[in-house]
Amino acid sequence: MTIRLKINSEYLEYHGDPRVSLLEVLRETFRLTGSKSVCCEGFCGACTVHINGELVASCLKPVGVLEGMEITTIEGVGSIEKLNPIQQALEDHDVVQCGMCFPGMVMTFTSFLVSNPNPTRADIKAAMSGNICRCTGYERIVDALLSIQMNGEVT
Amino acid sequence: MKRHLNLNNAVMNLPRRDARDKLLGRTKYTIDAVGSGDLHAVLLRAEIPSAKIKKIDLSAARGMPGVKAVATYDDAPGLHGLGIADTPIFAKDVIRYHGEPIAAVAATTLAQAREAAKAIGVVLEEQGAVLTMSEALAGDAVLVHPDWADYGIIFEGAERQGNIAWEATVVRGDTDGAFSRSDVAIVEGCYSVGRQSHVSFEPRVALASYVDGRFHIQTSTQVPWTVRHVVARVLGVPDSHVRVTVPAVGGGFGLKFDCSLEPYAAVLARMTGRSVSISNTRQEEQMTCLCRENAEIRIRSAVTADGEIVGREATVLMDAGAYGGEQVFLSTMTAHTLGGNYKLGSIKLSSLVVYTNTPPNGAFRACNGVYNTFALEQHTDEICKIIGMDPIEFRRKNVIGKGDIGATGQIFEGDVLKPMLDTAIENYGAHENKTLPDGRLYGRSTTVGTWFIFVGPSSATINLNSDGSATLVTSGVEIGQGTMVQALPQIVAANLGIHPDDVIVKTADTDASGRDLGVGGGRTTVSVGAASEAACAEVRKKLIATASQLLQTKADNLFLSKGRVEMRGNPGSGMTIQAVIAQVEADFGPVSGSGSFTNPGILAEPGCAAGHFIDAIDMPVHAVHDCELAVDPETGHVEILSYRVVQDVGRALNPRAIHGQIQGGVVQGLGYALQEEITINENGAFDQEGFETYRIPTALDVLPIEFVLHEGAPSCGPLGVKGAGEIPILNVGAAVACAVANATGQPVHQLPLTPPRVLQVLDGKDAILNFPHISPVWKDNTIRFA
Numbered sequence: 001m002t003i004r005l006k007i008n009s010e011y012l013e014y015h016g017d018p019r020v021s022l023l024e025v026l027r028e029t030f031r032l033t034g035s036k037s038v039c040c041e042g043f044c045g046a047c048t049v050h051i052n053g054e055l056v057a058s059c060l061k062p063v064g065v066l067e068g069m070e071i072t073t074i075e076g077v078g079s080i081e082k083l084n085p086i087q088q089a090l091e092d093h094d095v096v097q098c099g100m101c102f103p104g105m106v107m108t109f110t111s112f113l114v115s116n117p118n119p120t121r122a123d124i125k126a127a128m129s130g131n132i133c134r135c136t137g138y139e140r141i142v143d144a145l146l147s148i149q150m151n152g153e154v155t
Numbered sequence: 156m157k158r159h160l161n162l163n164n165a166v167m168n169l170p171r172r173d174a175r176d177k178l179l180g181r182t183k184y185t186i187d188a189v190g191s192g193d194l195h196a197v198l199l200r201a202e203i204p205s206a207k208i209k210k211i212d213l214s215a216a217r218g219m220p221g222v223k224a225v226a227t228y229d230d231a232p233g234l235h236g237l238g239i240a241d242t243p244i245f246a247k248d249v250i251r252y253h254g255e256p257i258a259a260v261a262a263t264t265l266a267q268a269r270e271a272a273k274a275i276g277v278v279l280e281e282q283g284a285v286l287t288m289s290e291a292l293a294g295d296a297v298l299v300h301p302d303w304a305d306y307g308i309i310f311e312g313a314e315r316q317g318n319i320a321w322e323a324t325v326v327r328g329d330t331d332g333a334f335s336r337s338d339v340a341i342v343e344g345c346y347s348v349g350r351q352s353h354v355s356f357e358p359r360v361a362l363a364s365y366v367d368g369r370f371h372i373q374t375s376t377q378v379p380w381t382v383r384h385v386v387a388r389v390l391g392v393p394d395s396h397v398r399v400t401v402p403a404v405g406g407g408f409g410l411k412f413d414c415s416l417e418p419y420a421a422v423l424a425r426m427t428g429r430s431v432s433i434s435n436t437r438q439e440e441q442m443t444c445l446c447r448e449n450a451e452i453r454i455r456s457a458v459t460a461d462g463e464i465v466g467r468e469a470t471v472l473m474d475a476g477a478y479g480g481e482q483v484f485l486s487t488m489t490a491h492t493l494g495g496n497y498k499l500g501s502i503k504l505s506s507l508v509v510y511t512n513t514p515p516n517g518a519f520r521a522c523n524g525v526y527n528t529f530a531l532e533q534h535t536d537e538i539c540k541i542i543g544m545d546p547i548e549f550r551r552k553n554v555i556g557k558g559d560i561g562a563t564g565q566i567f568e569g570d571v572l573k574p575m576l577d578t579a580i581e582n583y584g585a586h587e588n589k590t591l592p593d594g595r596l597y598g599r600s601t602t603v604g605t606w607f608i609f610v611g612p613s614s615a616t617i618n619l620n621s622d623g624s625a626t627l628v629t630s631g632v633e634i635g636q637g638t639m640v641q642a643l644p645q646i647v648a649a650n651l652g653i654h655p656d657d658v659i660v661k662t663a664d665t666d667a668s669g670r671d672l673g674v675g676g677g678r679t680t681v682s683v684g685a686a687s688e689a690a691c692a693e694v695r696k697k698l699i700a701t702a703s704q705l706l707q708t709k710a711d712n713l714f715l716s717k718g719r720v721e722m723r724g725n726p727g728s729g730m731t732i733q734a735v736i737a738q739v740e741a742d743f744g745p746v747s748g749s750g751s752f753t754n755p756g757i758l759a760e761p762g763c764a765a766g767h768f769i770d771a772i773d774m775p776v777h778a779v780h781d782c783e784l785a786v787d788p789e790t791g792h793v794e795i796l797s798y799r800v801v802q803d804v805g806r807a808l809n810p811r812a813i814h815g816q817i818q819g820g821v822v823q824g825l826g827y828a829l830q831e832e833i834t835i836n837e838n839g840a841f842d843q844e845g846f847e848t849y850r851i852p853t854a855l856d857v858l859p860i861e862f863v864l865h866e867g868a869p870s871c872g873p874l875g876v877k878g879a880g881e882i883p884i885l886n887v888g889a890a891v892a893c894a895v896a897n898a899t900g901q902p903v904h905q906l907p908l909t910p911p912r913v914l915q916v917l918d919g920k921d922a923i924l925n926f927p928h929i930s931p932v933w934k935d936n937t938i939r940f941a
Binding site: 027028031032033034035036037038039040041043044046073074075077078079080083087090091092094095096097098099100101102103106124125126128129130131132134135136137138139140141142 | 190407
């Protein structure tokens with residue numbers, strides 16, 4: 001089966017089993033390995049992507065239902081020259097450790113801060129409750145996000 | 156001689172150089188290279204805890220589509236281990252745990268490899284299993300290793316017998332005399348803890364190829380040199396035939412302090428001549444996690460009315476699972492964790508590593524220390540209650556200080572714990588009874604802990620480049636802790652008078668660097684850092700000697716700063732480091748230096764420790780943790796209200812990075828103390844197969860950890876540093892347990908304190924824990940003294 005997808009502004013075609021998860025297609029077919037395959041059950045958030053602007057755990061989404069959809073992965077957010085404000089805040093506050101959860105964290109907050117440009121500490125913690133991190137203990141990530149002065153520009 | 160560097164130049168909040176790529180999803184961990192090679196491999200694992208293997212039929216699997224090789228015990232028959240060579244990589248005639256590998260299949264696709272693994276015919280004869288330490292120690296217990304006596308001994312000196320894989324003992328002074336004194340209170344307790352799973356986000360994974368007669372293994376490990384050695388040993392080739400390289404590692408926490416999937420990839424690469432990748436699924440990763448071991452502890456102390464501990468006896472049972480693994484070494488640590496913190500008139504300790512038919516355990520951040528600190532600190536509070544002494548006062552009176560002797564007779568340098576306790580009380584206030592308006596029970600604790608930096612051999616080479624930058628070559632690995640991207644560049648830069656951004660740090664490659672013990676025990680900053688300093692000294696000497704001629708001044712008059720060689724008292728009069736490098740290169744060739752480091756060998760009292768890998772701790776490191784919490788008497792739910800730390804760091808090179816370690820380490824400890832639980836079912840398997848049932852803390856479970864860094868304690872580390880990443884987890888189980896005990900008025904004897912267990916505590920049902928399989932008569936729990 002052929003599925004046409006728009007991934008990070010590029011039109012791509014997947015040929016194969018439509019039951020395979022989007023995560024597997026991203027990582028193995030297109031070698032977009034930024035989305036991390038950690039729990040594969042939708043609990044950890046490390047594979048979070050945007051599908052038509054919505055936050056989705058890509059491990060739970062069969063690629064066959066995504067015909068024609070627009071997908072943004074971590075590879076489509078920020079660049080080496082210019083991080084997005086969330087990535088920049090996380091770099092500036094030196095909160096990254098092993099780094100495996102951060103692609104998912106960035107995807108979650110890139111979406112979250114658009115709808116909640118002035119979140120409280122509690123709002124941020126609630127928003128990240130679906131993104132598990134084993135290294136950092138979270139609070140310094142919250143500090144970093146609270147430092148962002150939103151100027152209507154997240155992505 | 157004047158120092159050539161200003162130590163303060165090393166102290167800075169240097170940001171991580173790897174953060175940007177990690178935030179962009181660009182970092183290539185080993186798991187991201189899976190599938191880029193020729194073949195995929197999977198393991199066929201046992202689904203039964205104990206059985207005889209009657210037959211393995213590979214013929215059907217070998218004929219399946221895409222299958223290139225199937226390996227079993229015969230293809231990699233060597234045994235490995237830390238103290239005893241008891242561990243095969245494939246089960247031979249016997250299955251000893253649920254999840255044990257029986258065969259490995261390499262095929263063109265992962266799906267083909269999985270199908271073929273299913274087609275392997277294994278005929279098993281189920282045998283009786285021992286799933287708990289109590290079962291394993293029973294008189295008529297099935298032996299997990301019936302030929303235990305025939306195994307090769309790698310480290311001499313320990314007693315072993317049947318299901319006791321290893322025994323470490325300490326006997327110092329006359330505890331019998333102490334316990335028979337008429338002026339002492341005797342306080343006794345039993346403690347029990349379950350396993351903790353690391354849940355590193357990158358699973359264990361390896362890629363292997365066979366190139367020019369040697370193996371090249373890329374892997375996610377903390378110990379490249381252990382992997383090199385174990386792969387060579389089990390495959391029966393010289394160590395020099397194995398090259399190990401390690402890119403960024405997606406979390407370790409001790410899980411990757413042992414060889415794991417590398418030998419399977421290697422043997423299949425040799426059999427097929429193709430490159431092979433293998434990784435654990437999340438379920439495999441969890442179900443065969445080399446967890447922090449479950450342990451059972453009996454401790455008793457003889458204490459005078461004025462709070463002097465005249466005698467202490469304790470026995471610790473550590474569950475190894477089916478093979479000795481890291482626990483064999485970790486039995487050594489009981490002397491310094493359960494036997495640590497306090498001045499003791501006399502002591503007897505035994506740590507027994509027990510074989511069971513369960514998945515092998517391993518190393519986990521502050522291994523052994525976490526639960527022994529829980530037992531010791533809760534026992535200490537019970538002592539205080541019985542003799543009627545304030546717990547802070549008792550600790551101030553008894554903590555180890557300058558000139559005091561430790562359990563094995565080593566003499567401690569410097570007063571560290573007592574001033575740290577004073578700092579905690581000064582900063583966090585004296586304890587007072589509080590009532591919470593909502594009816595929940597308030598409790599607070601202040602606990603102490605002693606851990607050590609596991610030093611040992613490291614080596615480093617520095618190549619100074621013509622542009623004034625330096626390339627540092629070591630076997631250090633970046634697992635997220637920051638050493639390779641912060642501490643080491645800072646140390647090298649300060650030593651060479653350059654900016655840390657101009658220090659290139661090579662990722663680990665056993666073909667490029669000298670031997671190293673690996674990343675663990677808080678040792679990398681100290682040991683690799685010290686080796687790097689030694690390499691810098693050689694480089695600096697060459698630069699200064701040449702600069703001295705160029706500038707016509709004495710070497711003593713020169714120092715390195717801001718990319719220049721400068722003359723003292725005459726700023727700006729020197730020359731650029733590039734000019735000096737060019738001259739050295741013209742005269743002698745390119746500038747390089749090498750350095751090495753090993754443990755300084757602290758003395759202990761001869762003869763008091765047996766079965767120990769080290770008799771003394773080279774670099775003690777201490778922590779004081781203060782916890783306030785609320786217990787809901789209706790639900791048993793515990794809410795942490797504040798968590799505050801005083802940590803001994805020697806010198807804080809990068810305070811912001813240490814903050815990250817404290818926040819993350821304490822939260823991992825809160826998971827251990829309150830919610831992370833593994834139970835083992837009758838099939839010898841964990842009930843918790845993944846994230847849904849093994850609950851690690853989320854953002855909603857945590858709070859900001861406050862801290863004070865205690866600097867200035869004695870340290871043999873470079874610039875006076877100590878490792879800061881290991882110890883933040885040390886006291887957390889202790890601090891939470893003691894605070895819950897204070898809140899409820901009931902002693903706490905088990906972790907984790909899940910709501911049902913807290914309700915048991917509240918009902919007084921946890922008050923007496925008595926292990927029938929650990930005798931109150933200490934010597935009966937030993938092989939050596941029974």
